Amino acid sequence: MTMKLSKTSKGFLINIGVTLAAILASFIVGAFFILLVGVNPLSVYWKLFEGIVLNPYGLAQTLFKATPLIMTGLAIALGFKANIFNIGAEGQMVVGGFVCAWLGFTFSGLPAFFLVPLCILGAFLGGVLWAAVPAILKVRTGAHEVITTIMMNFIALALTNYLVTYFFHLPETVHTQLTSQAAFLPRLDQYISAFKGSPANVTLFLAVALCAAFWWLIWKTPYGYETRAIGLNPSAAETGGINIRRNILLTFLISGGLSGLAATNFIMGYKHYFEEGFSQGVGFMGIAVALVGQNNPFGIIFAALLFGALSHGTLVINALVPKDIIQILQALVIFFVISANLLIKKYTAKLNEDRS
Amino acid sequence: METTETFAIELSGVTKRFGGIYANKDASLKVRKGEIHALVGENGAGKSTLMKILYGMYRPDAGEIKVNGRAVTLKSPKDAIDLRIGMVHQYFMLVKTLTVAENVVLGEEPVKNGFSMDYAGAREETRRLIEKFNLLLDPDALVSNLSVGEEQRLEILKILYRKADILILDEPTAVLTPQEIKYFFDIIRKLSSEGKTVVLITHKLKEVLALSGSVTVMRQGATVARVETAGATESSLAQLMVGRPVVFQVERAPRTKEELEKSDTALSVRELKAMSAKGHAALNGLSLEIKKGEIFGIAGVEGNGQSELIEILTGLKRPVSGSVVMLGKDIDFSRNSPRRMFDSGIAHIPEDRHKKGLVLDYSVAENLILGRHREPAFSTMTAIDFKSVAAFSAKAAGDYGIYPPRTDLRAGALSGGNQQKIVVARELSREPRLLIVSQPTRGVDVGAIEFIHKKIIETRDLGCAVLLISAELSEILSLSDRVGVIYRGQLAGVFGAGEVGEEQLGLLMMGGKA
Known part of the structure; x- marks a missing residue:
């Protein structure tokens, strides 16, 4: 047992080291692009550091932006475990958000004790509902989820826009009415005054709890064992008597539910209404978070914080350089971290090579 | 006589390590020109590694390689091909959508008029080689329509086209039916009679006795014997391979x-x-x-x-x-x-352990409960009991002689025989x-x-x-x-x-x- 631990922890440390080196490399290459627009990269990076790490408000904004990214990152990572590529997190999040807000202003008479769980459950089920269509199509007909989930994204946007525009918008606005106060989740600045002004809220704790649940589900339960087996070798799983279709259906639905939950950060913790475009690509960004976090819940927290920080960084350096620089940095991080991980895999595979 | 004889291949003192583990340790191999030489040993004995060194795919940590009496350094398969060494791998590398002749010339296409590919010339040369070595192939057939035996002959044809004089064949009969094996033997004998040197990697001792002139036996990365086939028997070779008498x-x-x-x-x-x-x-x-x-x-x-x-x-x-x-x-x-x-x-030991029997990226222990993981002994609805899994797998590994007896290793890191023992242990312990x-x-x-x-x-x-x-x-x-x-x-x-x-x-x- 001790041997096993030391071996895995060594691999773990190498992994972290290489990932950090890859991030450093992406900032070095990013400096080149900053030079191209005629600005000193060091001053940009210092500004980023100052605005995100040294400034409590920046820190809070990073947490706020990271919260939904953790959830969509988990959603996509869960799918990856069973070889499902759920690109529909965006649409699932939008539908989850709509259901969440609708419950919040429709059942406005309920006390917080009932309304908060109801809204959270609604966000989850909204995501489940939206994932159900591609999930059922996949296990029944073999329709590839990459195609179907992308289409479901468009339908989700169009449908919620229609509902808001024709039935639910407040006059002169493009958003719904506010939810009942009972569905408001407390902001962190209530407890930490330095976070004043940031909408960072307790949904963060929900996200972290989901990471723990994800870890337990994947590594400790028979369901997780089956899911990993399906992802690694579906025919061996099937031969061994694992019901692949049922597992894929279930995994896809949970993945959709996690995406739906990502909406709670905005709806219950920030604006308290549903608004067109509130998801801001968080569903797609979740793919990058899952990849950089290597489908590991703790890696996902790290990756979500990184992308959350960069996302807030757009505002921090706005005065110095065009905000596209941040997008270039994000792309470089994804590129370098994923390449570095492939290199590690290749290297360890060479060490383990079959010596027949 | 023996000292003046030049060997087509002479490897000596070859050592190769992966990580801390020796795949080859002071291994040697001598193959006479024009002979059929068998290289035998259990899975993991280092046969393939030694041949990959000879083919330039790996570079040895130590040791000398002589081809036709001349010491050489092989940096890549290209160097080996230049020395007229060719290798047929266990898993074929063919383009299914191209014809036989197109596969043969791929990478070394004949050219006419300075720039366009000479299809007629490619077909002609392919046909000539097929007839010379009696390979029974149609140059215009699509590879996707070939049987496994035909694909293998095409792989041999490819290396003959590259003018190989030394042919290395890795487990050539593993994929063939008994009838195809007979025909395969004829081809190997034909190659030998045309002056080609053939090295067969195998662990089927019947084939060694039927086909080869001499045998090198490897065990745990080292060469343990080089014998003339004429004096060997199945059980004498098996004993050399395993290190004990085999029933x-x-x-x-x-x-x-x-x-x-x-x-x-x-x-x-x-x-x-x-x-x-x-x-x-x-x-x-x-x-x-x-x-x-x-x-x-x-x-x-x-x-x-x-x-x-x-x-x-x-x-x-x-x-x-x-x-x-x-x-x-x-x-x-x-x-x-x-x-x-x-x-x-029922219990089921499937035909293809890599595809159906095992999850290679799972540990030995995880594989030992695949399909049995829902049994009350191993899990409840909500959690797998990893303690009882560890106890069960340690016992199974002992009972079935799974080596190394470390159930936390990746199943893919074990040799073929030990992987199969995992499947056998799992299925038979269902009683x-x-x-x-x-x-x-x-x-x-x-x-x-x-x-x-x-x-x-x-x-x-x-x-x-x-x-x-x-x-x-x-x-x-x-x-x-x-x-x-x-x-x-x-x-x-x-x-x-x-x-x-x-x-x-x-x-x-x-x-x-x-």
């Missing part, structure tokens, strides 16, 4: 007719019809009956309905018509699943009443074959019925109490133990009359 024919008493008649029926298959995945008729009214405590062997060329039969019996497939009574229960195919079949007392076994010793070394055969007999002796499907006729004959031959989805004859020989089975397998 080929496992001790067992075949069931007599009277015993079988008295015994209860464990499996009864009637008029089974089924389609293959591609939509062809795969089973055409197959019937068979297996008694408790009997091993029923099915011989046959692959693709005659064996896979479909197994899939039906393990709940992976539904037949078109017919019935199966298993352990006294009439199987309801509309509600069938592998899970139900396992629960009713099944009906065992379905397919190709249990394919790609497995002699020591493990002996062990797996013993375990199958032990299971039979406990009263389990065994359905054994194998392409190895010697395996079928040495284990089965009764033998059936499957041909085009039907049984073309059933024989008692000792009533039939390899020759006769071979004929029936090809659709002939016994």
